[in-house]
Amino acid sequence: MSDQDRILIIGAGNEFRSDDAVGPVIAKKIYQLYSERVKYIKDISDSTNLIEHWKNRKYVFFVDAVCSGSEPGTVYRFDALNEEIPENIGSNLSTHTFNLGEAIELARNLENLPENLIVYGIECINFDFGQCFSKEIKPAISKVIIKLKNEIDELVYVS
Amino acid sequence: MKGKSIKVNYLARVEGEGGIHVKVRGDEVKDVKLNIFEPPRFFEAFLRGRKFTEAPDITARICGICPIAYMMSACHAMEMACGVKVEGPIRDLRRLIYCGEWIESHGLHIYMLHAPDFLGYDDAIKMAKDHGDVVKQGLKLKKIGNDLMVLLGGREIHPINVRVGGFYKVPKKKDLRDIAEQLKWAREAALETVKWVSTFDFPEFERNYEFVSVNHPDEYPFNEGRIVSNKGIDIPVEEYLDHFEEHHVEHSTSLHASVKERGTYMTGPMARYALNYDKLSKISKEAAKEAGLGKTCNNPFKSIIVRAVEILYACDEALRIIQNYEMPDKPYVDVEPKEGVGHGATEAPRGTLYHRYKIDGKGVIKDAVIMPPTSQNQPSVEEDLTEFVSKNLNLPHDELTWKCEQAVRNYDPCISCSCHFLKLTIDRE
Numbered sequence: 001m002s003d004q005d006r007i008l009i010i011g012a013g014n015e016f017r018s019d020d021a022v023g024p025v026i027a028k029k030i031y032q033l034y035s036e037r038v039k040y041i042k043d044i045s046d047s048t049n050l051i052e053h054w055k056n057r058k059y060v061f062f063v064d065a066v067c068s069g070s071e072p073g074t075v076y077r078f079d080a081l082n083e084e085i086p087e088n089i090g091s092n093l094s095t096h097t098f099n100l101g102e103a104i105e106l107a108r109n110l111e112n113l114p115e116n117l118i119v120y121g122i123e124c125i126n127f128d129f130g131q132c133f134s135k136e137i138k139p140a141i142s143k144v145i146i147k148l149k150n151e152i153d154e155l156v157y158v159s
Numbered sequence: 160m161k162g163k164s165i166k167v168n169y170l171a172r173v174e175g176e177g178g179i180h181v182k183v184r185g186d187e188v189k190d191v192k193l194n195i196f197e198p199p200r201f202f203e204a205f206l207r208g209r210k211f212t213e214a215p216d217i218t219a220r221i222c223g224i225c226p227i228a229y230m231m232s233a234c235h236a237m238e239m240a241c242g243v244k245v246e247g248p249i250r251d252l253r254r255l256i257y258c259g260e261w262i263e264s265h266g267l268h269i270y271m272l273h274a275p276d277f278l279g280y281d282d283a284i285k286m287a288k289d290h291g292d293v294v295k296q297g298l299k300l301k302k303i304g305n306d307l308m309v310l311l312g313g314r315e316i317h318p319i320n321v322r323v324g325g326f327y328k329v330p331k332k333k334d335l336r337d338i339a340e341q342l343k344w345a346r347e348a349a350l351e352t353v354k355w356v357s358t359f360d361f362p363e364f365e366r367n368y369e370f371v372s373v374n375h376p377d378e379y380p381f382n383e384g385r386i387v388s389n390k391g392i393d394i395p396v397e398e399y400l401d402h403f404e405e406h407h408v409e410h411s412t413s414l415h416a417s418v419k420e421r422g423t424y425m426t427g428p429m430a431r432y433a434l435n436y437d438k439l440s441k442i443s444k445e446a447a448k449e450a451g452l453g454k455t456c457n458n459p460f461k462s463i464i465v466r467a468v469e470i471l472y473a474c475d476e477a478l479r480i481i482q483n484y485e486m487p488d489k490p491y492v493d494v495e496p497k498e499g500v501g502h503g504a505t506e507a508p509r510g511t512l513y514h515r516y517k518i519d520g521k522g523v524i525k526d527a528v529i530m531p532p533t534s535q536n537q538p539s540v541e542e543d544l545t546e547f548v549s550k551n552l553n554l555p556h557d558e559l560t561w562k563c564e565q566a567v568r569n570y571d572p573c574i575s576c577s578c579h580f581l582k583l584t585i586d587r588e
Binding site: 043046048049051052102105106109110111112 | 267271283284285287288291294295298301302305314315316
């Protein structure tokens with residue numbers, strides 16, 4: 001299996017809703033850095049398709065904006081297959097089908113989970129129309145990119 | 160029995176948010192309310208002042224599940240206002256993208272939202288544990304519908320390739336040939352789906368509905384035709400508002416609709432099926448017959464079988480269109496604005512979706528009327544519940560509540576469209 005088939009970055013969020021764009025922007029950045037090694041998707045308009053995207057993958061990274069009332073710029077990391085996902089991460093993937101937690105549960109019951117699923121969240125504050133990030137979250141974006149780079153470097157090195 | 164209330168505060172497995180309150184006194188159902196408490200969305204108001212060419216993209220945003228229906232009804236209405244008729248391959252592609260929406264929407268409803276009712280699961284996630292292969296089949300079927308929407312519309316939710324007069328870009332023959340292989344699998348899967356859902360246990364329940372649907376002389380309806388009913392309506396789409404009216408009720412932020420002369424009516428798969436049975440493809444008719452359906456189905460719980468027959472039809476029709484497709488020289492017909500009024504009624508997965516626009520000579524929208532199928536079906540849902548609860552008052556409370564929720568899901572209501580929706584209360588004293 002090539003690295004590209006093994007590693008998938010998913011960026012959830014709307015690129016035209018200010019801070020909500022952290023997911024797609026980070027996923028794209030990682031793809032630009034590792035275009036030979038990873039695949040990325042950023043348009044998750046139907047969460048049931050997530051299962052199709054991540055099944056048979058070895059490593060999946062999911063990045064999304066979070067709005068929980070914590071300090072803006074707070075970075076969260078979850079091992080989604082072994083920890084409970086807070087409801088406010090991946091909750092707005094679709095108003096019609098499933099949130100991230102439900103998609104994971106469905107995939108678990110269908111035995112279509114990836115081997116590893118890591119979720120990164122960044123606490124955001126501005127979800128208005130626009131294409132600029134709030135100054136409070138810019139450092140968090142860089143931080144998550146570095147963390148993801150480290151994780152992927154390790155994976156590639158190990159393989 | 161003195162009295163009770165059946166209460167579902169937030170009905171699950173429907174599109175949007177709302178609830179049901181059933182009030183029972185003695186052995187009589189006193190009141191049924193389908194409470195829709197989502198705020199109104201004012202689309203008709205903010206369409207005013209926009210260009211006629213913007214209506215398909217703006218109204219597509221009303222619904223994430225049936226955006227094609229909104230785009231198509233808007234396009235047809237605008238083309239009527241401007242005196243343009245779209246024919247040939249562009250018209251066929253409109254039917255094709257509609258096939259994608261039916262496969263995707265019906266697939267989602269049958270497998271993920273409605274089947275758990277019949278098999279005794281709270282949701283499809285739990286159902287997947289025991290029926291993994293079935294759920295996988297449903298998801299794959301749904302994805303093929305989505306793929307067809309992506310191919311023709313640019314993306315599956317809120318497509319961006321539909322315009323007044325046609326499309327911005329049309330596929331090559333080869334693009335369609337590639338998806339045909341998937342559709343052949345989908346057709347087989349749809350056939351299995353019809354067989355599978357026909358084995359479910361259905362409550363004994365029928366009503367004498369007034370069915371309303373688009374009706375075309377040569378084809379099972381997607382885009383065009385007259386508006387007909389089994390109780391005598393047979394009108395051109397321009398006369399829609401002469402026969403149907405919307406009215407506000409206190410318990411719903413979504414308008415109700417009725418036939419002016421008579422009252423409640425039903426639109427959607429059962430209505431289309433009853434009024435257009437002879438237009439179904441051979442394989443669809445055979446599958447319906449084998450599943451035990453007659454030419455009309457009056458049991459709303461069996462709407463799941465009719466939906467499965469319609470998926471089968473959509474796959475079959477999509478393959479027929481692809482086989483005969485010739486790429487047009489131009490992806491759209493030019494449409495120049497003309498002062499006037501245009502009407503469009505097309506068949507969303509959930510039923511007839513009517514649009515009416517008045518535009519000025521520069522193509523600016525002066526006013527708009529949109530009647531989504533869920534709004535039109537709300538009184539029928541309430542009447543189903545009234546009759547169903549009246550006949551089943553001796554059922555244990557939990558079972559009756561479950562069946563009432565199921566009765567609402569028979570309609571695959573889209574509250575996002577009607578304004579959003581669900582939550583059930585059975586009130587007994």
